[in-house]
Amino acid sequence: MSTLAAPRYDLHEVLDRLEALQVFPDVAVRIHEVVKDSQSTLEDMEKAMSMDPALAARLLKVANSSFYGLNRSVPTVRRAVQLLGFFATRDLAMALAVGSMGRRSTLTGRAVWEHSVIAGIAARRVVDFRTRLDASQAFIGGLLHDIGVIMMLTLVGEPYEVLVKSTRLDGDRLTRAERSRFGFDHAALGGACLRRWELPEPICDGVEHHHVEQQPGPRLLGNQLRPLLRMAAHIAHAMNRVRSAPELAMHVLEHESNQFMGLQEREALSLARMLGQDRSEVRLYL
Numbered sequence: 001m002s003t004l005a006a007p008r009y010d011l012h013e014v015l016d017r018l019e020a021l022q023v024f025p026d027v028a029v030r031i032h033e034v035v036k037d038s039q040s041t042l043e044d045m046e047k048a049m050s051m052d053p054a055l056a057a058r059l060l061k062v063a064n065s066s067f068y069g070l071n072r073s074v075p076t077v078r079r080a081v082q083l084l085g086f087f088a089t090r091d092l093a094m095a096l097a098v099g100s101m102g103r104r105s106t107l108t109g110r111a112v113w114e115h116s117v118i119a120g121i122a123a124r125r126v127v128d129f130r131t132r133l134d135a136s137q138a139f140i141g142g143l144l145h146d147i148g149v150i151m152m153l154t155l156v157g158e159p160y161e162v163l164v165k166s167t168r169l170d171g172d173r174l175t176r177a178e179r180s181r182f183g184f185d186h187a188a189l190g191g192a193c194l195r196r197w198e199l200p201e202p203i204c205d206g207v208e209h210h211h212v213e214q215q216p217g218p219r220l221l222g223n224q225l226r227p228l229l230r231m232a233a234h235i236a237h238a239m240n241r242v243r244s245a246p247e248l249a250m251h252v253l254e255h256e257s258n259q260f261m262g263l264q265e266r267e268a269l270s271l272a273r274m275l276g277q278d279r280s281e282v283r284l285y286l
């Protein structure tokens with residue numbers, strides 16, 4: 001904890017430290033090894049998953065959800081791996097493992113994970129609207145966009161939680177506070193961590209830059225996850241406020257969708273309605 005009290009830490013030293021402290025769930029480390037080894041078989045992946053039955057059960061629930069659209073029931077992890085493929089299974093399992101870390105860390109970690117799930121669902125909905133981006137990558141990117149926050153909560157604990165709370169979960173304010181205190185921010189840490197895990201580069205890049213201001217413009221979403229993840233995170237924050245101030249959430253959604261995608265008010269409303277319907281899916285991941 002005290003190791004991070006002084007500013008200007010090297011990002012890779014922090015990652016080394018996280019690895020040395022075995023902060024990452026064993027199952028995630030093992031899945032990474034299995035995917036890296038070209039000789040790995042379906043059995044190896046199944047065995048790796050069985051190290052964490054709760055994660056395997058969650059992965060099955062998600063594989064059976066409508067998003068993956070496998071159009072048949074997926075009764076076993078082996079079948080899920082067969083249908084999704086090694087890489088997609090790895091990406092999803094990694095994201096779910098990060099969710100377990102978040103849930104186990106602190107109350108703030110739980111809140112950050114719920115926010116991440118909503119961002120993941122929002123990111124994939126937005127993809128459906130007006131982009132040629134890969135919906136699975138958008139979804140995984142949303143789930144993982146604040147992995148850096150969850151890692152810092154796990155590593156630093158209360159002092160970092162105090163910092164997060166002081167920014168009221170406003171990511172842009174948080175990154176500024178992190179940079180002045182640690183010399184790096186959670187987006188840079190998250191992107192670097194995902195690169196070590198060899199997740200697809202668009203996801204690493206999108207996570208690394210989700211707090212970088214984007215120039216407004218309807219064509220911005222193009223083929224990059226950066227603006228999409230930024231937008232999805234904003235939408236997730238707005239959705240969180242739905243109960244207390246629905247009009248504020250709508251305002252944010254309209255503003256974001258107009259700024260990033262040039263959606264008309266009618267389209268933004270339809271997006272909001274879909275996101276409202278998706279809310280029950282959030283529970284699958286918590």
Ligand SMILES: [Fe+2]
Nearest residue numbers: 145146171210
């Ligand atoms: Fe963030």
Ligand SMILES: [Fe+2]
Nearest residue numbers: 145146171233
């Ligand atoms: Fe976020």
